[in-house]
Amino acid sequence: MTSPASAVRRAPLRAVSGGWLLALPALVFLAVLFLWPLLKMGQESLTDGFSTYSDVLSSTVYRRVFWTTAATAGLVTSICLLIGFPYAYVMYRSSRTTRTLLLAVVLLPFWSSLLVRSFAWIALLQDSGLINQTLTGVGILDEPLPLIRTQLGVLVGMVHIMLPYMVLPLFATMLRIDDRLLLAATSLGASPWRRFVRVFAPLSAAGIFAGALLVFTISLGFYITPALLGGPRQTMIGEVIADEVQQFALPTASALGMVLLAGTMILLGIVVTALSRAKERTA
Amino acid sequence: MTSARGGRPRRLASLAVATLAVTGLAACGGDSDADSGSGDSELTVVSYGGGYQEAQAQAFIEPFDEANDDITVVQDSPTDVSKLQAMVEAGNPQWDVALVANDFGNDSQKEWLTPIDYSVVDKDAIVEGYADTYRVAADIEGTVVAYREDKLDAAPETWADFFDTEKFPGKRAVNKYAAGGILEAALLADGVSPEELYPLDVDRALAKLDTIKDDIIWWETAAQSQQLLESGEAALGFVWIGRAVDAAKTAPVKINWNTWTSQDAYWVVPKGSDAEEAAMEFIAFATSKEPQEELATLLPYGVVNVEAAESEAVAADPNRPSNHLDTQVRMDDQWWADNIDDVSDQFNEWLLG
Structure with a gap:
């Protein structure tokens, strides 16, 4: 299926010696501003030997926070997929104008600051906020709903921020699906549901994977949104790391960061392995 | 605004002046022994920054600078205790006087501090209990129970009232900090007398806090x-006095002076400061009558100078912490430090x- 165009595009880079130099700026950037600081962070975390790690790993507080972080990121990813997939599908099926409009709607919040949006959610969700005041004002409720300082508040705020990261890869993948495959399925007698499950969904798998990966890993590092919209029970690891840095407990903060990184890599490794196994089985 | 007043530009300027002076002296081949007697010294004062430090600057930092020709005062902000410790350990503290919170300046932290020289600072002029071995209070603040008059049927009067969600329904704003006074508040509400608070029974305090956890x-x-x-x-809220007073300017907020805990700011002198003498003189000046009266016109905090506390303007203010010392629950800073x-x-x- 390799198109001639891509063959033409790839050939010159191999032919021109040192074509890889084009990647050099990015590589240097990453090496200097990511790998080197990461090494320094690893070094910092070992200032007091491995005892910092054993303290971090044996503490019930940190363990709880790690669990909350992973669970929250997982929930945000699931919700984004649940509402993002149908949305991307509608975009894919729409006319050009509607598509542009739908794209603008999902991108609009993307262009405003995360901090401002989190504060805006406070104004909407708090007990004396717009939603609760309206509901209690017209007499539907006596007591305000617990919208803020709860898991719900955190999820609302985070899904709102993360949704574009799910919709965009999904939409891009769907655009590349060959319509003729769907037509073929129909002509072979597949019901619309069967056609979706057996043809469309597997063909969008790459988009689901890319979107979920983006949303999950970015969500793991959330800091300000859970701090503003959640209660103490919703504390995520980013907040704890910031606290430790402010208290100048750099080895602990670094160790927490390393554990978060390692945990994320292990988790992703498991997911990638599971997915490639599943792919082999279907192939 | 802060950076213009607090430190950096002025520090750079004075650094430039100092450098010029030193090179000038060297060029002239003159006596470059800067330590000789009462020679010019530079005093770096670090405080919290913001409007608070601006008020301090107006009340005593700038007047002290003007009154002492041989001392150049440089301001910096904000105080960072871990930075202060690192500076002292490195043997060269840039800060000569630092404003710290209750958790620093206690006897167990003496390795980073110089004892206050009470031959320079007049201990008798300072409100009792606010002049310790390594620290002198800059002002008297506090954490108070403040409440919305319009949201409650009655006024909360006791510690128990703050924990009574039936009589006083509504959310309570509380500082998310173990040493912020809330554990003391819980024990007092649970019937512990102020004299028997320490050592804190933390389990008991948390059990009491459990009863209002969802309302915090x-x-x-x-x-x-x-x-x-x-x-x-x-x-309701258990908040710092300055914020309670500010909130009361725009909302029907009242302060209950039967339920408040200590919360102060202290001057300390880092060990190894090369302007120790000037630092002590500065503390003496900052805690004397007129500067403290001036400070009281700029900030809602209580004064640490006995005569200033008795002055009419201060004594007549119903929300001045220094007028309510009889009901204050004094936190044991040493216990907390440990x-x-x-x-x-x-x-x-x-x-x-």
Whole structure:
């Protein structure tokens, strides 16, 4: 299926010696501003030997926070997929104008600051906020709903921020699906549901994977949104790391960061392995 | 605004002046022994920054600078205790006088501090209990129970009232900090007498706090506590006095002076300061009558100078912490300095549960 165009595009880079130099700026950037600081962070975390790690790993507080972080990121990813997939599908099926409009709607919040949006959610969700005041004002409720300082508040705020990261890869993948495959399925007698499950969904798998990966890993590092919209029970690891840095407990903060990184890599490794196994089985 | 007043530009300027002076002296081949007697000295004062430090600058930092030709005062902000410790350990503290909170300046932290010279600072002029071996209070603040008059049927009067969600329904804004006074408040509400608070029975305090856990909104910045009271999101709050007074300017907020705990700011002199003498003179000046009276016109805090506390303007103010010392629950800063790590861990664990 390799198109001639891509063959033409790839050939010159191999032919021109040192074509890889084009990647050099990015590589240097990453090496200097990511790998080197990461090494320094690893070094910092070992200032007091491995005892910092054993303290971090044996503490019930940190363990709880790690669990909350992973669970929250997982929930945000699931919700984004649940509402993002149908949305991307509608975009894919729409006319050009509607598509542009739908794209603008999902991108609009993307262009405003995360901090401002989190504060805006406070104004909407708090007990004396717009939603609760309206509901209690017209007499539907006596007591305000617990919208803020709860898991719900955190999820609302985070899904709102993360949704574009799910919709965009999904939409891009769907655009590349060959319509003729769907037509073929129909002509072979597949019901619309069967056609979706057996043809469309597997063909969008790459988009689901890319979107979920983006949303999950970015969500793991959330800091300000859970701090503003959640209660103490919703504390995520980013907040704890910031606290430790402010208290100048750099080895602990670094160790927490390393554990978060390692945990994320292990988790992703498991997911990638599971997915490639599943792919082999279907192939 | 802060940076213009607090430190950096002025520090750079004075550094430039100092450099010029030194090179000038060297060029002339003159006596470059800067330490000789009462020669010019530079005094670096670090405080919290913001409007607070601006008020201090107006009340005594700038007047002290003007009154002493041989001392050049440089301001910096904000204080960072870990930085101060690192500077002292490196043997060269840039700060000569530092403003710190209750958790620093206690006897157990003497390795980083110079004892206050009470032959320079007049101990008798300072309100009792506010002049210690390594620290002298800069002002008297406090954490008070403040409440929205319009949201409650009655006025809360006791510590128990703050924990009574039936008689006083509504959210409570509380500092998310173990040493912020809330553990003391819980024990007092549970019937412990102020004299028997320490050592704190943390388990008992947390058990009492469990009874209002779902009604607490934890604040992490002072601005947040003020906003919670002003918007009415919280009906009651255990907040710093300055923020309670500010909230009362725009919302029907009242302060209950029967329920408050100590919360202060202290001057300390880092060990190894090369302007120790000037530092002591500065502290003496900052805690004397007129500067303290001037400070009281700029900030809602209480004064530490006995005569200033008796002056009419201060004594007539109903919300001045120094007028309510009889009901103040004094926190044991030394106990906190020794136990903060363990108690914080327990408190944080409780918060997540």
